[in-house]
Amino acid sequence: MSNVLIITGLSLNVFASVILLIPNLRFEKFLEDERVVPTDQKKKEYFQIKDIKNLKLGVAGFVFFIIGFILQIVGILINIYR
Numbered sequence: 001m002s003n004v005l006i007i008t009g010l011s012l013n014v015f016a017s018v019i020l021l022i023p024n025l026r027f028e029k030f031l032e033d034e035r036v037v038p039t040d041q042k043k044k045e046y047f048q049i050k051d052i053k054n055l056k057l058g059v060a061g062f063v064f065f066i067i068g069f070i071l072q073i074v075g076i077l078i079n080i081y082r
């Protein structure tokens with residue numbers, strides 16, 4: 001059981017690192033990504049679509065890293081206290 005948790009945690013960490021690499025692996029630039037979207041009319045703040053996509057990918061990668069590390073820790077603790 002604990003080995004399954006450790007392997008699952010490691011595979012989630014690999015998946016998370018691939019998610020975080022996606023913005024850097026893109027060789028094609030899409031015109032849609034360069035579009036500017038206003039976010040706050042009062043402060044006159046604007047973001048590009050690619051920045052919003054990168055933020056979402058970063059959050060998803062971070063979540064998968066945390067879940068993976070938690071599964072690894074639980075698996076190791078099960079091994080220790082068995």
